[in-house]
Amino acid sequence: MNTTLNFAWRNIWRHPRRTILTMLAIAFGAALLVFSIGLQLGQYDLMIKGSISIYQGLLQVQKKGYLDEPKIRNDIKDIQNLARTIRDKTGIKSITARANGFALVSSEQRSYGTLITGVEPEYEKLVSSIPGTIKEGRYLLSDDSHEVIIGKSLANNLRIKTGDELTLMGSGRDGSIAATILPVSGIYDSGSKELDRNLIQIPIKTFQEVFSMGNAGHALIFYHDEIKKEHFFRQQLQQLIADNNQLLTLSWDQLQPGIKQAIELDYSSGWFMYLVLVAIITLSILNTFLMSVLERSREFGIMLALGYKPFNIAKLVMLEALILTFFALTLGTLAGLAINVYFAVYGLTFEGMEEIAQMYNMSATLHPQITFESILIGPLVIFIFTILSALYPAMKIRHLQPVEAMRKI
Amino acid sequence: MQNTDNQTVVICTDLSKTYQQGLIQVHALSNINFEVNKGEFICLSGPSGSGKSTLLNMIGGLDTPSSGKVYIDGEEIDKLNKSELADMRLHKIGFVFQAYNLIPVLTAQENIEMVMQMQGVSKNERHHKSLNILQEVGLGGLENRKPTELSGGQQQRIAVARAIVSRPSLVLADEPTANLDSLTASKLIDLMLQMNELHNTTFIISTHDPMIMQRSKKLVKLHDGKIIDNIIQKNNV
Ligand SMILES: Nc1ncnc2c1ncn2[C@@H]1O[C@H](COP(=O)(O)OP(=O)(O)O)[C@@H](O)[C@H]1O
Ligand SMILES: [Mg+2]
Numbered sequence: 254m255n256t257t258l259n260f261a262w263r264n265i266w267r268h269p270r271r272t273i274l275t276m277l278a279i280a281f282g283a284a285l286l287v288f289s290i291g292l293q294l295g296q297y298d299l300m301i302k303g304s305i306s307i308y309q310g311l312l313q314v315q316k317k318g319y320l321d322e323p324k325i326r327n328d329i330k331d332i333q334n335l336a337r338t339i340r341d342k343t344g345i346k347s348i349t350a351r352a353n354g355f356a357l358v359s360s361e362q363r364s365y366g367t368l369i370t371g372v373e374p375e376y377e378k379l380v381s382s383i384p385g386t387i388k389e390g391r392y393l394l395s396d397d398s399h400e401v402i403i404g405k406s407l408a409n410n411l412r413i414k415t416g417d418e419l420t421l422m423g424s425g426r427d428g429s430i431a432a433t434i435l436p437v438s439g440i441y442d443s444g445s446k447e448l449d450r451n452l453i454q455i456p457i458k459t460f461q462e463v464f465s466m467g468n469a470g471h472a473l474i475f476y477h478d479e480i481k482k483e484h485f486f487r488q489q490l491q492q493l494i495a496d497n498n499q500l501l502t503l504s505w506d507q508l509q510p511g512i513k514q515a516i517e518l519d520y521s522s523g524w525f526m527y528l529v530l531v532a533i534i535t536l537s538i539l540n541t542f543l544m545s546v547l548e549r550s551r552e553f554g555i556m557l558a559l560g561y562k563p564f565n566i567a568k569l570v571m572l573e574a575l576i577l578t579f580f581a582l583t584l585g586t587l588a589g590l591a592i593n594v595y596f597a598v599y600g601l602t603f604e605g606m607e608e609i610a611q612m613y614n615m616s617a618t619l620h621p622q623i624t625f626e627s628i629l630i631g632p633l634v635i636f637i638f639t640i641l642s643a644l645y646p647a648m649k650i651r652h653l654q655p656v657e658a659m660r661k662i
Numbered sequence: 663m664q665n666t667d668n669q670t671v672v673i674c675t676d677l678s679k680t681y682q683q684g685l686i687q688v689h690a691l692s693n694i695n696f697e698v699n700k701g702e703f704i705c706l707s708g709p710s711g712s713g714k715s716t717l718l719n720m721i722g723g724l725d726t727p728s729s730g731k732v733y734i735d736g737e738e739i740d741k742l743n744k745s746e747l748a749d750m751r752l753h754k755i756g757f758v759f760q761a762y763n764l765i766p767v768l769t770a771q772e773n774i775e776m777v778m779q780m781q782g783v784s785k786n787e788r789h790h791k792s793l794n795i796l797q798e799v800g801l802g803g804l805e806n807r808k809p810t811e812l813s814g815g816q817q818q819r820i821a822v823a824r825a826i827v828s829r830p831s832l833v834l835a836d837e838p839t840a841n842l843d844s845l846t847a848s849k850l851i852d853l854m855l856q857m858n859e860l861h862n863t864t865f866i867i868s869t870h871d872p873m874i875m876q877r878s879k880k881l882v883k884l885h886d887g888k889i890i891d892n893i894i895q896k897n898n899v
Contacts, residue, residue: 256772256779263767552765558724559777559824560752562745655724659759 261572267545272577275541279578279635280585282534286527286631287589291621292601293523297516298622301480304512305505307445308381308452310474312487313503314494319471320503325354325426325464329500332470333373333396333457339473339493340376347477349376352460352470356423356431358403358453360411367407368452369421371460371470380476383443383454390415390439397458400438404449408440415440419453425465433463480505527631531638539642542574546646553650554658567647574643582632590628593621670736671831671864672698672721677730679716679887690716691887694730698832698866703858705878706868713887714868718834721866722755723747735831752780756825756863758835763821764809771796771805774824781828795823798860799853815846819853826857835867839874851877 265272305311314335319327329335336350352371357364374393378384384392393400401419403411413419415437425431435455443449461467477486487502494500506513546553553566600618621627677694680687691713698704706714719725720732723739732739734754742750751757764773774792783791796802799819809817818838825833835854839847851874858865867874875881883891 256775260768260772260776267767551762555757555759555763555765556776557748558722558751558757558759560748560750560755560780562748565780656719 257569257572258576261569261576264545264549264569264573265577271541271544275538276577276581276584278534278537279581279639280588282530283582283585283632283635284589284592285530286635287586287628288592288621289523289527290631291589291593291623291627292596292619293519294622294624294627295597295620297519298480299619300512300516301505302478304509305480306382306476306478307443308383308448309505309508310380310476311480311483311505312475312490313508314473314475314490314500315471315503316499317501320507323353323471325424325466325471328352328426328466328469328471329473331468332473333468335494336373336376336473339490342493343489345475345477346376347379348473348475349373349380350457350470351377351472351474352457352464352466353472354423354431354460354464356421356453358407358411359420359422360413360417362412363410365407365410367403369423369460370452370454371457371464371466372454373457377454380474383441383448383452386441386443387439388442390437392439393454393456394438396456398438398456399433399435399459401435401453401455402439402441403437403453404451405440405442406446406450407453408437410450413437421455421463423464425463426467426469427465429465431464433459435459527634531634534635535638535642538574538578538639539645542570542643542646545573546570546650550653550658551660553653554655554660557653557655557658563651563653566653567650570647570650571640571643574639574647578636578639578643582636586628586632589631590623593623593628596621597623669700670697671700671702671734672696672866673731673733674717674721675731675733677717677720677732678728679713679720679725680728689887691720691727694887694889696882696889698864700831700864701858701862702864703855703879704866705875705881706866706884707870707875707881708868708884709870712884714884715836716887717884718836718866718868721832722757722834723751752777753828754831756828756830756833758818758821758825758833758838760837761814761817761841763824764817766809769806769808770801770812770820773809773820774827777824778828783828791827792823795827798857799823813846815842815850818842818850822850822853822857826861826863829861829863832864832866835865837868837870839869839871844873847871848873 316327316329332350332352336348340346340348350373354369356367356369358367372393373396374384387402388405393402418434418436420432420434422430422432457470461469475486475490483504487504490502494502556566557563597620600620602618674694674696677691678689679691680689694717706717708714716725720727723742726740734750739747739750765776768776771792774795775788778788778791793805796805799822801816801819804812804816812820839850842850854865854867855877857863867878869875879895881891881893881895882889
């Protein structure tokens with residue numbers, strides 16, 4: 254075996270320049286794949302993290318049917334109590350209760366229709382990034398303070414500043430008219446134009462009072478930045494709400510299917526690019542392997558005459574391909590990993606990324622994802638294709654006739 | 663099975679080979695009947711195109727006859743499948759070709775050992791046997807040379823060493839001296855005769871070199887694919 258390895262190794266270095274060029278092509282392809290896949294997945298991480306951290310959370314508990322029909326009557330009773338229980342039992346603080354509705358908000362000059370959410374200010378801060386983006390004034394004080402915060406765009410549209418009063422009008426849970434006047438305590442700038450234009454928040458108890466909700470609300474929001482653990486957290490939540498079969502747990506991709514769709518679309522176009530890259534590499538490798546087999550025709554003829562079986566020779570050629578690919582891929586993967594580690598530490602900023610970044614509430618600086626899969630998937634695909642392309646010349650050897658083979662020099 | 667006499671290594675009966683070249687049929691061999699006994703040193707002579715290589719290839723199982731039979735050590739090789747044929751070559755037959763016999767990336771010693779490795783000979787034994795045979799063929803000390811670092815004559819000696827190292831029933835050499843100058847050629851023949859004497863190895867050598875014909879113990883003359891003469895030359899060596 255040792256001898257065969259040695260034999261294969263020397264065959265690889267028959268044409269050092271050709272071998273090095275081929276190895277560099279494979280290594281370059283692998284490094285490029287490792288880098289782009291890492292970057293791509295890093296970007297998805299950012300997109301997901303950005304969009305779940307701004308408002309919707311990683312998971313939500315809602316009443317069945319509320320997601321499709323967000324009616325005010327589809328509510329959860331005693332919602333703050335439920336939130337407290339779950340916080341206590343899991344030991345995780347980043348869980349909060351919300352109540353949602355629609356309202357017509359009017360300043361002295363203008364009126365707009367918006368979403369209005371009742372929040373627990375203390376816990377809302379742990380779940381959503383909006384409280385941290387107050388640009389003017391301050392965030393809500395307590396569960397029952399009488400005040401409202403609004404987004405920057407809406408404030409501009411309504412031509413109001415902090416301290417001004419806002420009239421809210423909607424319909425309550427029981428169909429009665431819900432109306433109140435609240436002072437604007439803060440103006441936020443979340444980075445999401447949509448939220449800034451459409452969402453206002455008031456304390457949850459104030460909401461329940463205005464909209465005749467009693468102690469009910471519509472959703473429990475759970476946030477955690479380890480997206481990977483979603484499944485684990487979901488099971489935990491599911492267990493805690495199991496005694497109420499009206500409730501269910503929803504994950505971020507159910508809450509915001511648009512993000513998942515955007516990722517999937519991007520993913521498939523990415524894969525197409527990678528496949529083209531892999532195809533180009535494969536062709537160059539196929540060429541090398543084919544040449545290395547054809548030029549040794551006479552030698553193989555001699556070996557066959559001496560009693561080697563075509564299978565032995567095919568094995569030798571496959572071994573050569575394996576060794577060459579293995580070293581090239583190791584080199585390329587390490588190079589790709591090094592690049593990814595560098596950018597994971599220092600970040601990578603693309604020009605013109607700011608706009609897209611804003612759409613998903615992410616920072617414009619990318620950090621490639623470095624996981625086992627993100628590093629190994631690209632090289633693995635190349636490996637499979639190179640081995641497939643080495644199979645072709647190896648199969649040709651199976652039909653080699655000693656006399657014919659020896660006639661070729 | 664026909665004729666299992668221990669002393670007979672090769673039997674060819676009514677051996678013919680016809681190549682189809684476009685519309686023309688080339689009768690490379692016609693009705694060859696031919697026997698080789700253990701320890702013989704046979705020279706297969708004849709002009710270029712007379713069928714020497716074709717006959718050697720048939721005997722060595724490198725090519726299949728159009729009709730007729732070849733027996734090696736009493737076994738009809740036509741009945742063997744590809745893999746059994748390869749095994750037969752591996753264990754019973756040594757080959758020496760005209761040139762470029764050696765694997766260029768392997769050293770002299772490794773070239774000699776490669777066949778033994780396929781045969782499953784242990785590393786130590788391989789090592790020992792290959793160094794011994796290198797001494798015997800007069801190339802002791804050159805074991806680490808690559809083929810390109812050896813002269814044409816030395817390369818052919820390595821090829822002979824490789825062919826005989828595991829004591830095959832038969833060594834087939836197809837014009838082994840064709841690329842050598844006459845002095846080197848003569849020395850190579852000396853070597854093969856010496857190995858024939860020393861190990862009682864059976865040799866069939868094809869050539870159109872009169873010097874070799876003269877020195878062989880038995881001369882088989884081919885012409886247009888037919889044996890035209892079968893001469894025992896007693897007073898040789
Ligand atoms: N593969 C082949 N196809 C067609 N004709 C062949 C083939 N091999 C040999 N021949 C023909 O068979 C005859 C014998 O060839 P060969 O055995 O090579 O002769 P020698 O070795 O004595 O020079 C020649 O006429 C040659 O042209
Ligand atoms: Mg010939």
